[in-house]
Amino acid sequence: MAENTAQVSALARVQAYHERSKHRLGAYAAGPETLDWDAQPDPFRRFAGAPITSLPLKAADEAIGWNQLFEPGREAFPANLAQIGRLFECSFALSAWKELGPDRWALRVNPSSGNLHPTEVYLVAQGLPDLADGVYHYAPKEHALEQRAAFASPVTAPRLLVGFSSIHWREAWKYGERAFRYCQLDMGHAIGALRYAAALLGWRVRELGLGHGELAALMGLDRAADFQNAEGEEAESVFELCFDAANAPPLDPRAMLADACWFGQANRLDAHPMYRWPVIDAVAKASRRLTATPTATLPPLTRRTLLPGSTAQASQLIRQRRSAQRFDRSARTHTTALWPLLAALMPAGQLPWDMGDEYAQVHAVLFAHRVDGLAPGAYLLPRNTTARARLQTALPQLAWKPVEACPAELPLVELALNPALAGTLRTLSCHQAIGADAVFVIALLAELPTPESDAPWRYRERLREAGLIGQVLYLEAEAAGLRGTGIGCFFDDPVRELLGLGAPGTEAWQVLYHFSVGLPVLDARITSTPPYPEHRP
Template sequence: MFVSPSSAAELPAAADIALAYHVRTKHSLKRYAAGPETLDWDAQPNPFREFAGSPRVNLPLTSDRLAASFAEACDGTAPIQPFTIDNVALLLELSFGLAAWKEYGPDRWALRCNPSSGNLHPTEAYVISESIAGLTDGVYHYLSRDHVLERRCRRDASPTGQPLLWLGLSSIHWREAWKYGERAFRYCQLDLGHALGAISYAAAALGWHARVIDGIDSAALAAIMGLDRTGDFAGVEAEDADVLLAISPRDIATPTRPELPRPATIADEWKGQANRLDRHPLYRWPVISEVSAATAGEGHDVVPAAPSPPALPSRSQARATELILNRRSAQRFDAKFTMDRTAFHQMLDTLLPRTTTPWTTWPFATRLHPLLFVHRIDGLTPGLYALPRSDNAEADLRRALRPDFDWQRVEGAPDHLPLFHLLPTDSRGVIRTASCHQAIAGDSCFAVAMLAEFAPLVSDNPWRYRQLHWEAGLIGQVLYLEAEASGLRGTGIGCFFDESVHEMLGIVTADFQTLYQFTVGRPLTDDRITTQPAYPGRTRNEAGVLP
């Protein structure tokens, strides 16, 4: 295993900071984690970062042309599209673009393809291109509001001529901290996991692979993305460099570790000044900067190749673009609706690690294991269930959870699906209470608590604190899209009483911790909220290429 470049003497201190932050930011029935005492929604930070002085490339909107089905995107059979500016635009449209505008009375807000805690969107996307048809080699920032690329850096032509593409992701922590205070760092990391999933599905719909490049130090990644250029961010909110993904056509064999962009040179031409998002911040949360610094670094896992059972075939006939663009977070659920058991098994099956979308994106060992609070699944006894997602997880979970759980394999489930019944119970009330009293947790068909292998990993390498949240967010993105494919909807729940959930499960140490919750059911819609097009007034194929 690679560890962060910090010296051995520094590691314990960094790990202590990460573990202490996690404890400090737990919600409980007696108190919530520290956050703002009041919110002025009229003073919400600007949800869109942009760079004044950066030349812009208008991108076409072509999602209506892509015929690949969601099933083809999932099983890796979608037709392979060429590397061109139009298809890079489509990748961005389906992963980070706007899906719609919503209006309610005088209020208007944007929805994006990648879900975000509180719809605050701390994640920023950067394109690094070499020899892409129609796109000058360089580093670009994607501005989702306008569906344009802002060219941050122009580079000399690629010496190889082979089309190469990377996406770099960063976080602006203040966007979440404005509303959620100290717990915001967690939500930023969960959002990154959702973004990884959004990229993976969008790339697969184009016949491409997206793979996280592991083992990159945070400082090196910041240099690749231009986030270390302090003058370009003077007096504005900083961005944390988080992760780099290599994008490649599916018919090109992806090496174990994809190559990195070419090193910077003095001939690179950088332009652009980042905008200020919040001119009058009312609060400061220094603990976020502390945990960010403590968890900077890198990680690498040696994941042995192992045979995996074939995935259950998708039952969705929807086009991938329609399903992705119509994904929404449910606000309310029909508390009387019962979910089909086969659809439930199908949804859980997609959470198992395989060499299919989106798990081809994830180069790390499996560390997250869903605990399922089943309320209304046809043919299943209401109660608590477990889905260990790795070979060793069942034994470890048996030791960590309550000794009176029965751990019986679920009859009628596919033989390869490691679904265990733990306890028959009506958990609607307790999971609603534990989910910060949110009705969606109890009114759903089922709710999920994502349990992470925790303290030993974070103690060994504090960067794992970020990675564990990314995996939780990635699982959440799978559930979002699979719920849509089943005619249902999902909602991520970041607000929960950590120790109340642990008490229900019998967890008494930090070896396992719950990092995220999720819920799935049939949505109830609010007809008072109207939907407007994502890019009103834009015509198809309205693109522009910079010299």
């Protein structure tokens, strides 16, 4: 009884946070009143005193085409330092340096809200021929591994884990109370970045069902002395990289950490923070998965339906991904490009939805603006059949008309036509032109946990799934010759009301993320230089 009471209390805090952190037409969620860009938190965490291993830069050697990435059965690369370098180069490394006047900043392969990058990445390695067993922190600026721990007992069979944490202050510095949402969306993008990079190597990915305490211990985030003068990190999740079709037994983190020797002291990112947002710590604590859950068995990897037409080098397409800053407001696309993009969102055991069975709880509302072959208006792509029935009950006033022109494997339905979407999309996306000028915008909709249905930690799962969908959209837009950008700033309840979700009984359905796709307009004033000028064999 006490456990159930605690869960309900935690869920109430999660629900209160989501309501509190909504943007409204009359007022934005609480955030800083001013920003000093010269005092932005350091975007790079380092651990002073930790041994460093440089990683090779070999992504350009990978010749597989983007359309080939979705064909199962490719031979897996061996697990060694060269492949780890390729994995991180195509997921979390720098992708370019940008310069405008006196300003210089780095871009990364994985996207982030405001290019703030709250996500930190860890590697746990055992049994590799050229890397000592232990825990490592990935340093993207150096493309190197910082050894945080050395394991005492060597293991012969190769095992690799990738862990994630969030530094909430990096986002809260700019976005205030809404930052926890953005950290979780970024987590979803990071998970997607890992899955696509692993696919380049022929590897599979599965999440380990560890509780929060085990996650923190495995990455050394519970070692208070190592973060004595630095911002702490919130343990998020750990994924295992699988090199063959067999599902090996999950690793026991307690056995791995026995007699480990730890190294390194975390650097401070912001010496003089101007604000505090205690509600972020409260929702983080309330939404933790405290106890372990069974690790999912990997489903068979299936061939994607409606393969993309792009034959571009997959590693190049992944590394060239950018967030669009402006769109050509006269550009159009066609349903021949849209259908494969929507097919990529369907969780049918295809990449990247082959990591378990929990990736079909977020659904796509398509606002088609300038898509030849599809009338302007709102459409719904329900990503599982059960949700379609619940959504139809929640939205009985809408058309629910099948879209006859789309392929049979896409359950797209017409909700309502609207030939004048531009102004509406701009208003709903916090008055941003990036919403009005896109060829289409997708709003991601999900049922949030309720006392009757779910646990509070599933709040994180829903946001992460929305971020993972965003990562798919980023790469599919690049493959289609377009460009995407995630929009975390939107007016929550006006979007729900536009869809007809303002009625009693529909409160669980919430919009979590907006994503726009269009033809980018590049800023010629900004120059670009390579991420790592030196060549590494």
